[in-house]
Amino acid sequence: MAQEPNTRYIVRDNVIETPGVSTLLLSLSNGSVPKYVPGQFITVYAPELGTPEGKAYSISSAPHEKTLNITVKDMGKFSHYLCSRKQGDEIQGSLPYGYFFSESHTSPLALICGGIGIAPLRSMLQAAAHDTPRRSITLFCSNRTTQDIIFKKTLNELQEADKNLRVQHFITREPAEPPMHSGRINAKIILESLKDEKGVEFLLCGSISFVRDLWRDLRAAGIPEETIYTEAFFSH
Amino acid sequence: MNTKDQLCNDGTSWLYSETVKDHFFHPRNILLDEKNYEADGVGVVGSPACGDMMAVWIKVADTGRISECVWRTFGCASAIASTSMMSLMATEDGGMTLPRAKRMTPEAIIERLGGLPDRKYHCSVLGHLALREAIKDYEENHGART
Numbered sequence: 416m417a418q419e420p421n422t423r424y425i426v427r428d429n430v431i432e433t434p435g436v437s438t439l440l441l442s443l444s445n446g447s448v449p450k451y452v453p454g455q456f457i458t459v460y461a462p463e464l465g466t467p468e469g470k471a472y473s474i475s476s477a478p479h480e481k482t483l484n485i486t487v488k489d490m491g492k493f494s495h496y497l498c499s500r501k502q503g504d505e506i507q508g509s510l511p512y513g514y515f516f517s518e519s520h521t522s523p524l525a526l527i528c529g530g531i532g533i534a535p536l537r538s539m540l541q542a543a544a545h546d547t548p549r550r551s552i553t554l555f556c557s558n559r560t561t562q563d564i565i566f567k568k569t570l571n572e573l574q575e576a577d578k579n580l581r582v583q584h585f586i587t588r589e590p591a592e593p594p595m596h597s598g599r600i601n602a603k604i605i606l607e608s609l610k611d612e613k614g615v616e617f618l619l620c621g622s623i624s625f626v627r628d629l630w631r632d633l634r635a636a637g638i639p640e641e642t643i644y645t646e647a648f649f650s651h
Numbered sequence: 652m653n654t655k656d657q658l659c660n661d662g663t664s665w666l667y668s669e670t671v672k673d674h675f676f677h678p679r680n681i682l683l684d685e686k687n688y689e690a691d692g693v694g695v696v697g698s699p700a701c702g703d704m705m706a707v708w709i710k711v712a713d714t715g716r717i718s719e720c721v722w723r724t725f726g727c728a729s730a731i732a733s734t735s736m737m738s739l740m741a742t743e744d745g746g747m748t749l750p751r752a753k754r755m756t757p758e759a760i761i762e763r764l765g766g767l768p769d770r771k772y773h774c775s776v777l778g779h780l781a782l783r784e785a786i787k788d789y790e791e792n793h794g795a796r797t
Contacts (some may be wrong), residue, residue: 514753518753640759
């Protein structure tokens with residue numbers, strides 16, 4: 416089974432992204448990383464915390480990068496344990512797994528995330544910039560405040576380097592300065608932004624309620640079920 | 652939509668919808684003994700040691716559509732109900748094509764169930780992941796269909 420705790424990762428670095436959010440740069444003990452597809456996750460185990468079941472963390476790095484990264488929001492005992500790991504520490508985990516990815520290499524993509532849901536989408540964006548830079552991609556990224564935007568610098572750099580990538584930020588808990596939007600993402604805004612695109616695939620990632628509400632909104636707007644991919648996590 | 656339906660649908664309460672209860676008490680397409688079942692594809696996810704475990708077996712017709720989707724789980728009421736619904740969705744109306752079945756989401760299953768508590772969301776993921784594994788197993792042994 417793909418999610419067995421059969422892999423030992425070494426923490427190569429721990430980078431603080433925003434307050435309470437850290438990226439762990441991992442590799443195997445020989446320095447290599449296992450194969451994966453952008454959008455996949457690893458299941459991390461920490462039996463020393465008294466929880467035998469693992470927890471899934473999306474991979475935020477792209478396959479061409481030197482380390483396999485997971486980006487973790489410190490929101491409980493388990494995630495706090497991960498965020499406090501230091502260079503040289505070992506983490507028990509599974510091999511990469513999951514099906515949150517488009518099987519097409521050409522369809523326009525609408526990547527839609529809330530908060531830490533950016534993690535697997537960063538992997539996709541970095542991989543697209545490296546492998547398929549002509550692919551049309553629009554990122555719709557929702558955060559409570561501008562300070563909460565994870566990978567903000569990377570997103571700006573990717574957008575500046577690739578005219579086929581558009582990034583739209585939505586700020587829900589404070590007024591936003593243009594070009595950022597104030598308020599929540601909804602299907603109307605997304606579809607208006609994509610009106611010139613044909614055959615778009617939608618990838619939603621965020622909290623269960625964020626993904627559920629947008630999935631329903633897109634379906635109500637007539638988007639076919641089979642063009643929407645989802646990845647959701649429990650967040651409260 | 653009445654108040655109870657709304658509560659079931661917004662994920663915040665612990666109430667189960669009538670559809671969830673029906674599929675839990677009367678699970679569709681459950682396979683209790685796989686010894687004599689000849690599947691075209693098998694998928695197993697989870698682990699009894701780590702919590703829930705799910706197995707899904709599929710048969711694929713010459714048309715490329717899923718003709719049978721049976722399953723067994725070591726899991727909770729939500730896992731049973733959501734996998735029962737998943738098996739129904741995969742085989743109704745002549746059966747899903749494999750590309751379409753790959754695109755089934757937990758959200759679609761939960762919608763058909765009339766909602767699930769957010770804390771049980773992961774239970775609906777197990778069934779559709781096991782179905783993905785069964786399709787992958789089929790494609791590895793028979794070639795991918797488009």
